[in-house]
């Protein structure tokens with residue numbers, strides 16, 4: 001649904017007219033300062049929706065506090081007696097806030113989303129592993145080691161190593177984004193995506209061994 005308010009927001013203006021009283025509202029405000037009416041979610045990216053500048057290195061405590069505060073402000077109980085339009089806007093705000101929070105709190109999703117904002121959209125959806133010989137080789141060796149792991153202890157050792165690798169990648173990823181080295185950030189994001197899949201496989205392998 002496109003309305004004039006959405007258009008004004010999409011144009012990147014700081015102020016938009018309130019749908020109810022037509023007074024000016026800051027484009028990210030949940031409520032109109034003049035009449036108190038809840039506002040539509042608008043077109044903000046996930047970072048700005050939660051009040052931070054787009055970056056990989058964000059303070060998750062700040063994000064969580066802000067998210068919980070916003071969720072309280074738009075809780076359905078507060079809108080039970082309001083007109084249908086305001087109930088619908090509160091619901092729309094809740095959906096947008098949930099999506100923003102779920103994306104930002106997961107480092108892999110946050111990295112992929114940030115790459116998208118920086119113009120490397122959908123890079124994460126393609127399987128980059130196949131185009132990167134070094135990564136492909138690492139992936140094959142890891143799978144082979146997992147296939148050969150014949151005991152729970154052996155799988156556990158692989159899990160510990162993969163977990164440590166994932167932590168290293170996160171730290172490298174933060175540095176790559178801080179330097180705005182997007183090709184490297186893209187590669188590390190692909191690597192992290194692969195590692196996460198691999199960790200799932202190790203868990204499945206462990207369950208299979210435990211059942212024997």
Ligand SMILES: [Zn+2]
Nearest residue numbers: 018021032035
């Ligand atoms: Zn208003």
